[in-house]
Amino acid sequence: MPKPILKWAGGKRQILAQIRGHFPPEEDINSYHEPFFGGGAIFFRETHKDTASINDVNTRLMNFYEIVRERPGELIEILSGFDHPESEPDTSRPYSKQSESGDKIDNYYYQQRELFNRRPRDLAFDEVEEAALLLYLNRTCFNGLYRENQSGEFNVPCGSYTNPDWVQESRIKKASKALKGVEIYNEDFSYIIDQAKEGDLVYCDPPYDPNGEASTFSEYSSGAFGKEEQERLRDVALKLNDKGVNVVISNAPSVGEIYQAFNEDGFRVSRVGAKRSINSDGESRGEVKEVIITNAIEMRERDTHLTEYTF
Ligand SMILES: C[S@@+](CC[C@H](N)C(=O)[O-])C[C@H]1O[C@@H](n2cnc3c(N)ncnc32)[C@H](O)[C@@H]1O
Missing domain, CATH: 3.40.50.150 (Vaccinia Virus protein VP39)
Incomplete structure (x- = not known):
């Protein structure tokens, strides 16, 4: 099931x-x-x-389900490449030191959150990566909460998990099958x-x-x-x-x-x-x-x- x-x-x-x-x-x-x-x-x-x-x-949410249905393999691959939320930011990617508004980026989680919030406005929009970021943040943020501020930015702080599973490979594969033929609206x-x-x-x-x-x-x-x-x-x-x-x-x-x-x-x-x-x-x-x-x-x-x- x-x-x-x-x-x-x-x-x-x-x-x-x-x-x-x-x-x-x-x-x-x-x-x-x-x-x-x-x-x-x-x-x-x-x-x-x-x-x-x-x-x-929620537009990002429905993009997520479209990607789960259409491109589950790519989604799992991107998720598998992400690091633990409390590890060092990835210096090969944007926002490894500070957010757009100048706040210090402390760890990988906050870099991921900033990347999520800056798309699709500032970075080349990649819908599979956006879906991956949504699931990553959902599984590593405080309390698994989805909350946006007035400007539509995801603003939940980093959670504290020893071994969070943000890849969810089995669930993605099963959900992808369940969504086949389903019409997805936003x-x-x-x-x-x-x-x-x-x-x-x-x-x-x-x-x-x-x-x-x-x-x-x-x-x-x-x-x-x-x-x-x-x-x-x-x-x-x-x-x-x-x-x-x-x-x-x-x-x-x-x-x-x-x-x-x-x-x-x-x-x-x-x-x-x-x-x-x-x-x-x-x-x-x-x-x-x-x-x-x-x-x-x-x-x-x-x-x-x-x-x-x-x-
Ligand atoms: C209580 S949650 C649904 C929870 C869901 N039953 C579950 O199992 O997770 C309500 C959802 O309604 C969405 N929503 C809020 N206003 C809406 C609107 N005007 N039209 C469609 N969806 C809306 C929210 O984004 C949210 O995901």
């Missing part, structure tokens, strides 16, 4: 089975779509459809209105604060995903519902409220428990509640073990 290659905030390891339990049976799904792909935990571990589309607004999630057809399944996992509120900051990219964005997602879900598309959304409990008026349209909200492994606030790890919002007919018929959440 393929596994996610990247560590990604909001990865759904703890509640995979509960989310999967809301999907219609595989044979009843025409195509599968994931508009907020991130690390793709559900896609890689839980779905087996030949026809699928995946999407994320759009706003609303692309799904045109993309999904009757009988398809759309699984949405938008950004949200693990403490229970819709996200007011962004862990993933320089944009934010607040209440208005959540309402826009709801409106997209309603359009999909009108088209006969099955929709499953995982979200913060507070967001369940905005679907409350659509019970008659078939939207139900269930509460599930999840342990968050990545959090911007180290203090607030632990069990948090999430909700699953769905119109999937099969689940309404089988929904005996999950309690409906009333607000």
Whole structure:
């Protein structure tokens, strides 16, 4: 079975089975779509459809998956040539002494981070190398977090790992096979209105604060995903519902409220428990509640073990 290659905030390891339990049976799904792909935990571990589309607004992330699908061998080769994050910077490459803004470069990790952030603006753009840098930083940065500053620069500090595996050869090869034939997009999630057809399944996992509120900051990219964005997602879900598309959304409990008026349209909200492994606030790890919002007919018929959440 393929596994996610990247560590990604909001990865759904703890509640995979509960989310999967809301999907219609595989044979009843025409195509599968994931508009907020991130690390793709559900896609890689839980779905087996030949026809699928995946999407994320993060451009570097979707370049990464295209390279995994098309050029896995080259990607593995570049990754194999990288050094340990705490080793000396490579003097044959740019930014071995200081960053563009004049900060001292202490080690190989910070040189790699600077190279990642300067492309494609200043250096000849090489999409395979960019994908390699993304995975390298993901596996060696603090907490496996992806975070950008206001200017869209990756700004997570170096992590502390004795023996980090940034090559991930086996996962890349398996993921490459799983992605064959999958359409990869780098759009706003609303692309799904045109993309999904009757009988398809759309699984949405938008950004949200693990403490229970819709996200007011962004862990993933320089944009934010607040209440208005959540309402826009709801409106997209309603359009999909009108088209006969099955929709499953995982979200913060507070967001369940905005679907409350659509019970008659078939939207139900269930509460599930999840342990968050990545959090911007180290203090607030632990069990948090999430909700699953769905119109999937099969689940309404089988929904005996999950309690409906009333607000
Ligand atoms: C909670 S994460 C998804 C995690 C994923 N389920 C996993 O297994 O790793 C949310 C993702 O939505 C993406 N995103 C944020 N705003 C978006 C938008 N307007 N359209 C599409 N994707 C967006 C973020 O870049 C992020 O990767």
